[in-house]
Amino acid sequence: MFQRIVSAAVAASMLLACVATAAEPPVSAERFKGHVAYLADDKLQGRRTGTPGHEMAADYIAGELARMGVTPAGDKGGWRHSVPLVEIDTAEPAPTLAIEGPGGPVVLTHGREALIVGALAEGRTETAGDLVFAGYGVRDPDAGIDDYAGLDAKGKIVVLLVGVREIDGPQAPEESSDVIETAKAQGAAGVIMIPGRRLTRLVPWSRVLRNAMEAEEPTTAWRLADGKPHLIGAPPVDAIAFIDNKAAAPLFAGAGQSLEAVLDSQFKGERPKGFALEARARVVQTMTHRRYESPNVIGLIEGSDPRLKGEYIILMGHADHLGMKAEGEGDLIYNGALDNAGGIATVLEVARMLKTGPVRPRRSILVIATTGEEQGLLGADFFAAHPTVPKGSIAAVVNIDMPILTYDFKDVVAYGADHSTIEAVVNRAAAAMGLKVSPDPEPEEKIFMRSDHYAMVQAGIPSVMLKLGVEGEGKAAWKTYFDKGYHQVADDLSQPINWDAGVKLVRLNHRIVLDLANADGRPQWYEGDEYGDRYAPTAPKTKR
Secondary structure (H helix, E strand, O other): OHHHHHHHHHHHHHHHHHHHHHOOOOOOHHHHHHHHHHHOOHHHOOOEOOOHHHHHHHHHHHHHHHHHOOEEOOHHHOOEEEEEEEEEEEOOOOOEEEEEOOOOOEEEEEOOOEEEEOOOOOEEEEEEEEEEEOOOOOEEHHHOEEOOOOOOOOOOEEEEEEOOHHHHOOOOOOOHHHHHHHHHHOOOOEEEEEEOHHHHHHOOHHHHHHHHHHHOOOEEEEEOOOOOEEOOOOOOOOEEEEEOHHHOHHHHOOOOOOHHHHHHHHHHOOOOOOEEEEEEEEEEEEEEEEEEEEEEEEEEEOOOOOOOOOOEEEEEEEOOEOEEOOOOOOOOEEOOHHHHHHHHHHHHHHHHHHHHOOOOOOOEEEEEEEOOOOOOOHHHHHHHHOOOOOHHHEEEEEEOOOOOOOOOOOEEEEEOHHHEOHHHHHHHHHHHOOOEEEOOOOHHHOHHHOOHHHHHHOOOOOEEEEEEOOOOOHHHHHHHHHHHOOOOOOOOOOOOOOHHHHHHHHHHHHHHHHHHHHOOOOOOEEOOOHHHHHHOOOOOEEOO
16 A cells, blocks of 8 residues: 555656646747846946946846846845945055065065055054964874974964975965965964975966966955955955065075075975074055945745745846956957856746746745855855845755856756755756756866855855856867856857757756755755865755
């Protein structure tokens, strides 16, 4: 009897799935194209956060959601969830690093012998302290490495040799952010980084300086209640200086080992050892603040199940882009047709399917078009800190960002899915459409950490972002886009956009969102997953 009941239930659920698929509401390629055409139009001037162009985009998205019958769910029952922002820029005089030691005073200036960053506070910031050299600045007990062994870094400015694993061997640090976090954990007030000779042979200081200064632009953060900036990945110390190794000798004056000996140690296969220095340093920076606000747009599709409608699946994408070039000739507008007008078009059409389809979502859906993604996931991070619904009621996030819609894709890459049971949901949806789920083709690019869903992961919420895969024409399409379109003025409607690929992406994301919304249980992090353990340590876990 039990077996017959189970078999009947399985058959019934399969039949329901088939009916839902057969009755799936149609998706209009023309309507999808219309969204992209409007959002990527020159009149929006690149939709940069805080500009009239982004305001026009926000109004358009709110208008489209309203026409679908979606309910506004922002501040005070409106569409907008206002994000308080602050633009932080360097003011004159230029930041300086002053060294005081046995060899006499020496001053290094930002943009010449040094690149100095770190301060976020408005006005003048001074960071001073005695110096201590800590080798590569790595602490890895599992590998038996502790470059701080025997050193007192508390309240001091730590001097580090910049090493790269591919150049200096497996015991060199992989990323500078890791060693800065380690220095902060040791109580350091600031960090001075010196490139090793192997590194400067590959990338001379003149090129490092030129590239950094050409790319230099103000930092944008959202504001805390007390007005202080809050920024994902903000420097953990107020002073970070990256300096030319030809200008670094005064740091080691009077010490037991010279800079030359430290630099030479890399060529001898030796790990540089730490020691106290005889000099002292002072870093001075002056910053200006420009305060403004920019909206996330939020809509609600209420769930149909009285028991589950108090839980939410977030469907999101960012509406902002890079704006315009400050100077030059020819095309100056970063239209962002694929990044992320194509993503917002997908969000809007998935929302339309959820609102009008015959199978209604049991959980509620929050549709969010974020601001400030290009400045550092600002709108998503602000929402994660100030959600418009209880944070514990958010079950999952589906983010859509920069779909490369120039080919008929055969597979997708599901960033973040493999950290939770969202993985099975994505696999089911893809299989039902004859698509393959492929591994990340470029793990070194860390795309998983570079879009809005990652801010939600850091809030402890299982999240996923789909990108079109690399099978068939995909690999060439990815290369073409990243070579010629990504964050360039060529990302406009002149590209060979495949509007039917947009329709397919809409249908796939609709299946994923609907599955998450209608499941009896919420997604769970996998046991032992690094992100689940770090950001949701008390949440229920399941075996992979």
